[in-house]
Amino acid sequence: MRLAIIRGYVTSTVKHPSFNGARLLIAQMVDQEDKIDGSPQVVIDPIGVGLHEKVILCSDGSWARTYLKDPKSPCRWWVMGIVDEVAAKGAVA
């Protein structure tokens, strides 16, 4: 699981059929102090998060395939939860 901030979304007409109807958001990976930490990923959003919200991403492709109801889906990253507070090294970020 990784911390990320939702920074946008994409639209796509021609795509793997398993993504039909899924919300595709751009999530920027961040560290515990909200600094950029890795390339942005396009993720599916089963819970409904808003723009610029801090979230936890999960890379469990198995659950993504269950959610999309397609065992052949190449989907890997999905939004697992919305972050309230991150405390690291004795400080709240």
Next chain:
Amino acid sequence: MRLATVIGRVTLSERHPSLKGERLLVALPWGPKTAETGKDHDYSIVVYDQLGAGVGQTIGVCESTEATRPFEKPTPVDAYCAALIDTVFFQAEEPKRA
């Protein structure tokens, strides 16, 4: 899935027997700043494509073991073009409220 810009094609003369009629793209995955600047891509990767992406197009690339899921038989693929991206909306920072 990572966003990437297609910059070319690859063709093979000898191939792994599980690959037949493959279409391979060379693509530059987007880094943290690419959506804003159009520059600063990551290092190029080769992507297996079944959707027919063209040079210059933005695609969504699924990587690692999930890239092999769409195939009937076990296929050695670690980057799969899962979507042709029409529009990208990106805001690097939350706008300040007045």
